[in-house]
Amino acid sequence: MNQDKYIEIQDVEQTFKTKKGTFPALRDINLTVAKGEFVTLIGHSGCGKSTLLNLIAGLTMPTKGVLLCANKEIAGPGPERGVVFQNHSLLPWLTCFENIYLAVERVFGGSESKAQLKARTEAALALVGLTPAASKRPGEISGGMKQRVGIARALSMEPKVLLMDEPFGALDALTRAKLQDELLEIVARTQSTVVMVTHDVDEAVLLSDKIVMLTNGPAATVGEVRTVDLARPRNRVALADDPQYQQHRKAVIDFLYTRQAHVEKVA
Numbered sequence: 001m002n003q004d005k006y007i008e009i010q011d012v013e014q015t016f017k018t019k020k021g022t023f024p025a026l027r028d029i030n031l032t033v034a035k036g037e038f039v040t041l042i043g044h045s046g047c048g049k050s051t052l053l054n055l056i057a058g059l060t061m062p063t064k065g066v067l068l069c070a071n072k073e074i075a076g077p078g079p080e081r082g083v084v085f086q087n088h089s090l091l092p093w094l095t096c097f098e099n100i101y102l103a104v105e106r107v108f109g110g111s112e113s114k115a116q117l118k119a120r121t122e123a124a125l126a127l128v129g130l131t132p133a134a135s136k137r138p139g140e141i142s143g144g145m146k147q148r149v150g151i152a153r154a155l156s157m158e159p160k161v162l163l164m165d166e167p168f169g170a171l172d173a174l175t176r177a178k179l180q181d182e183l184l185e186i187v188a189r190t191q192s193t194v195v196m197v198t199h200d201v202d203e204a205v206l207l208s209d210k211i212v213m214l215t216n217g218p219a220a221t222v223g224e225v226r227t228v229d230l231a232r233p234r235n236r237v238a239l240a241d242d243p244q245y246q247q248h249r250k251a252v253i254d255f256l257y258t259r260q261a262h263v264e265k266v267a
């Protein structure tokens, strides 16, 4: 398999049927993601970032074109693609441990013992530093902790690809920075391939190997792809003064606020 084309998106178009007729959300999307690559999707609100991520997750099917993961057509959700949503979508009546265990059981329950499933769940909690919160319910922990449980749950399924839709969107700046740093460490350790939706230019530059900039909708498409070749591990404090970092940042800001100045359109 070609490692440079782990995920392949070929001529994808997505339209939605609405009361007012057909709404073209995405057109002519062509994109590849290499194995182990960290790719962010950035663009103005409503341009189609979540629509594209949902297609990769297999939650929706494209109107035209094809999406492949490891040379296989994406025909629905699969355990090789773990999804983290902005609202963490935990089951409120289950503890943090149980929320993760449920996912682990779904993927590995057929082949592993209860003790093994429990060990996997504990390892996932430890990975995001949440062992002490194992027996708490989502209502008893902070937004940042909930988000970490969501990430742990996705990682516990050992997905080859981690798909994240603005995972830190609802968090305060400090918690967000801490989780970004944790995510960088986890991804370096697990060598995961990541596709993440964000609104945040600094987040995109800090985390990405590749930033995919989408044009405004309707009929949004890939406007520019920027390779971020900053060395890893990355340190946010050191990077703040790095001229290369500033250049990447400026290029994305220029795309978003000069070339794609925003006029909101809704379906």
Ligand SMILES: Nc1ncnc2c1ncn2[C@@H]1O[C@H](COP(=O)(O)OP(=O)(O)OP(=O)(O)O)[C@@H](O)[C@H]1O
Pocket (backbone or CB within 6 Å): 016, 017, 018, 023, 025, 043, 044, 045, 046, 047, 048, 049, 050, 051, 052, 217, 265, 266, 267
């Ligand atoms: N199921 C649907 N039916 C009709 N229109 C839809 C549907 N899903 C999305 N859209 C429209 O498609 C466009 C893209 O939506 P999408 O949620 O992908 O944008 P986004 O870039 O993720 O936005 P945000 O950054 O605000 O989350 C929007 O105009 C939206 O109204």
